[in-house]
Amino acid sequence: MIAEPALYPWLQTAFDHLDALRRDDRVPGALLIQGAEGLGKRSLALHFAARLLCLEPFNPSPCGVCQGCHLFKAGTHPDLTTLEPEEVGKIIKVDQVRKVIQDLGLMSLYHGYRVIVIDPADQMNQNAANALLKTLEEPAPKNLIILVTHRPHRLLATIRSRCQTLSIARPKKDIALAFIKEKTTISSPERLLSSAEGSPLRALEMAEKGLLGIRDQRFEAFSQVLKGQEDPVAMAQTWAEESPFETLDWVLSWLLDLVRLGLSDEAPALLNEDLGEALKELIKGLDVGELIHYRDAVSGYRAQLETTANRQLIFEAVLIRLSALSPYQRVAQRPKVASI
Template sequence: MAETQASPPQSPLPWTLGIWARLQGARQAGRLAHGLLFSGARGVGKRHLIECLAQSLLCRSPGPEGIACGQCADCALLAAGNHPDLIRVGPDPESKSGEIAIGVVRLFAERESLTPSRAAWKVALIDPADRLNASAANALLKTLEEPAGQTILCLVGERMGDLPATIRSRCLQLKVPAPAEDAALDWLRSQAPRDDWPLRLRLAHGAPLRALDAYDDALMEQRRQRLKGFLGLAAGELDPIAEAAAWNKLGVTLMLEWLASWICDVLRLMVHGEAVRLDSPDQTSAFAALAQRIDPAAGHRLLKRVLEGRTLAQNNVNHQLLLESLAIDWLRVSQGGNARRP
């Protein structure tokens, strides 16, 4: 469990200040839970929040709102990524499964049983907690049931429903929501001047950090190319096998997310016309034309196949074959036919 570089002390993001105040109030009252479970969509700021909390707990002189001072010896160790009382628990980078294994949790439990070395607290960041395998989750349960007096366990992830109920029930669950669109856009514009922040925020499903970090110019160009292919298939101009190969190069997880989003937009336009809120508002005209010629039942069946594909993609399914099947189905549906039944 090698320590990774810590961020300099920073303030919670504006839309997480309510959760921050709740945590600091519990801390001051001596009622801070030993297990904290932070959930929310990717890019809403939950990891930023737990980093701020770890810095606050380990700082010797936090400010009146609990923000780390950034000046003390503990803050210096945090900035260097070398604080002995901050433990990061995550998957082995060399593991193909991406799971957090039991050996990692056992090693953490040995360190957790020790008293803090220099700070008032020992803080463990378990990320992504939804990747704990069954054995690791069971091993963690004992630590949650009998935590050391000054240990805080922060579990964070996007799919917390995958965690055993026994773990969830022993943590204070904190859902980090996406901010209102206007607030998110104000924050994004404060980070960088862009005319297309509204589109990038929609593509990131309202998650500001994802819009800022993931949807850069390179990814926007990749989206443009894959949209061109998606529409080219619908026009009967492209080979679905060749287009599926391009989808696979992008990565199955993101491509399936985009496919689901585009098909959802087409289905929305079947019902509501141009007044509906779309994930890809820049494609309203193209998607509206598709909505007029696609059978709604066939479109819904295809969407179901795409959503099922997202689950299959996490297993040992052949990604290329999965995407080829979906590309062929999209060609059929967009030409007035039907998707094959699974």
């Protein structure tokens, strides 16, 4: 069942743009909605799908009462298909893509649009992406494929080039904060928003899962390993066992902020505003070139985390290499990096 998708306040402009395309009969055959996690990209895709499938043509939003809207709300509209991995974090298989492409060949039941939402589109494997490519090359009228992703670089360039792209930016801080305050009773909404890198839905998820406290612990450990005050191997076990994905995402964003601080004489805008002072302390004595190399390596480890690779070994490699960046370590012999 598809719940009626909310249109979050910061998505109104993007939706208005899409609805203008609909009214002008200029809806593309493929649309790529990209932007950071936690901005509601999928809900925007579904809200637009709902508007396309609504039978009332002049309403700026889905009317909510026509047959199209009823079927949409019940999750049984025959002209809407959502395609996602069969299990969270896994790939979208070629057979899944072939099935929906086959459905696209059918006539719309209501002589209107047929819509496919693929989310996250970057989880299509090579074969699945190639199968989709053929359809994108020859779009049929009134067929819309919406690809949703926060990692557009992982899509085939040939797929990206055949889509009209809509990039969703983080909302202005006051809009995001007003939303968080309305939805939670958390005492530190500003810090929550900062730790979610400005993404309001990510912030709510963090509040619900109690991730703010875990992030604090991780940053403390990250700092200590970097200062040579904590054993990286012992820490790897904790990181591998609790919130491993979030942990590496946090590490990547701290590293990005450290690089920004290292490269700028001015005060750069940071993703982790709440950690600004602590990060400024940490960057002292660190080599920016080494940090950049290390961040690239951590991106690779983050990708490995989604495979069957041993998590403990991944985090040992992450943390041992982190400890090797320490100004205290630089004079001593570098520790051996675990291979995975």
